[in-house]
Amino acid sequence: MLFSFMLRFLPFLFLVGVALEIASIIWIGGLVGVLPTLLLLFAGGMIGIGLFRSAGANMLQTLRSPIQQVSLQQGLAGKTMLRVASGFLFIIPGFFSDIVALFLLLPPVRNFLISKFKVETFPAEMSASRRYDTVIEAEAIEITGETEAPRTKGRDRQ
Numbered sequence: 001m002l003f004s005f006m007l008r009f010l011p012f013l014f015l016v017g018v019a020l021e022i023a024s025i026i027w028i029g030g031l032v033g034v035l036p037t038l039l040l041l042f043a044g045g046m047i048g049i050g051l052f053r054s055a056g057a058n059m060l061q062t063l064r065s066p067i068q069q070v071s072l073q074q075g076l077a078g079k080t081m082l083r084v085a086s087g088f089l090f091i092i093p094g095f096f097s098d099i100v101a102l103f104l105l106l107p108p109v110r111n112f113l114i115s116k117f118k119v120e121t122f123p124a125e126m127s128a129s130r131r132y133d134t135v136i137e138a139e140a141i142e143i144t145g146e147t148e149a150p151r152t153k154g155r156d157r158q
Contacts, residue, residue: 021094028095044098048090055083078114 006013029037059080082104089101103109 017096020096021092024095025093040095041093044090044095045093048087048092048101051083051087051090055080055087058083078117079110082110082113 025037025041028040032040058076086101086104089097089104104113
């Protein structure tokens with residue numbers, strides 16, 4: 001029910017977001033001037049790229065770590081995804097999305113959002129044992145030199 005409601009109004013919400021971004025750029029530009037506004041937009045993009053990079057490094061560190069507790073993995077995954085979302089919002093030109101991105105980085109907001117999403121995970125031992133139940137033994141033979149093309153039944157009769 002809520003999903004269909006959101007799909008129906010998604011184009012309207014998109015247009016409202018674009019209008020808010022344009023209005024925020026014009027408003028800030030009127031307050032501080034054109035050059036400082038452009039520098040702020042550029043700085044927001046750089047902050048977003050930095051958040052993307054740090055989120056990627058954090059995800060690699062999480063994947064390589066020997067943490068076995070699912071609750072810790074879920075918390076790290078949630079923080080990383082919110083950091084990616086915040087980076088994406090910083091990259092969008094405008095100041096309204098930057099304010100939303102800053103709110104996503106606040107610990108109380110981040111903890112609230114992480115608590116609202118449930119991540120299903122399976123222990124590594126369980127998934128590995130399911131994946132490798134059947135073992136097929138085989139031998140590989142390396143062929144060197146020229147080989148003949150395989151003959152088909154129609155060519156053998158000639």
